[in-house]
Amino acid sequence: MNKIIIHWTAGTYKPNATDLEHYHFLIDGEGQKHEGKYRPEDNENCNDGKYAAHTGGGNTGAIGVSMCAMAGFVSQNNCGKYPITPVQLEACFKLCAELSKKYDIPLENIMTHYEFGLNHPKTASHGKIDITYLPPYPEVKKNEVGGFIRNKIRWYLLKI
Numbered sequence: 814m815n816k817i818i819i820h821w822t823a824g825t826y827k828p829n830a831t832d833l834e835h836y837h838f839l840i841d842g843e844g845q846k847h848e849g850k851y852r853p854e855d856n857e858n859c860n861d862g863k864y865a866a867h868t869g870g871g872n873t874g875a876i877g878v879s880m881c882a883m884a885g886f887v888s889q890n891n892c893g894k895y896p897i898t899p900v901q902l903e904a905c906f907k908l909c910a911e912l913s914k915k916y917d918i919p920l921e922n923i924m925t926h927y928e929f930g931l932n933h934p935k936t937a938s939h940g941k942i943d944i945t946y947l948p949p950y951p952e953v954k955k956n957e958v959g960g961f962i963r964n965k966i967r968w969y970l971l972k973i
């Protein structure tokens with residue numbers, strides 16, 4: 814495994830069947846972890862079609878972690894009924910730190926789906942908005958979210 818991509822589901826606070834197929838790990842609104850249908854190792858080779866399809870143009874070797882939230886999100890002033898919760902976000906940081914350690918994935922290879930799309934404009938991931946806004950930290954700007962997340966993961970890495 815060579816990278817971790819962080820998403821939001823654009824759904825409610827619970828994973829649905831589609832979410833469980835498309836991500837390796839989901840964090841619900843209460844911060845509980847759910848394992849998806851596929852293991853991270855299933856994404857080492859995506860040619861057999863049996864893998865978690867979470868990042869268009871970037872699924873090979875990529876672990877998909879998603880927060881169950883953000884249905885109805887329009888903008889930071891109109892976040893819908895399921896904004897990412899503080900406990901959910903912390904659980905996501907912690908899980909990413911654990912996965913980084915387990916799979917020996919460097920911090921710089923942990924990114925949001927939005928960042929992947931920015932860096933790979935010819936893929937289906939281009940223009941994805943997860944994650945451009947963190948409801949628990951409204952002061953963090955769109956293009957600072959990835960760095961903010963990596964800093965938080967770094968803190969957890971020092972503790973485990």
Ligand SMILES: [Zn+2]
Binds near residue numbers: 819867926
């Ligand atoms: Zn995504």
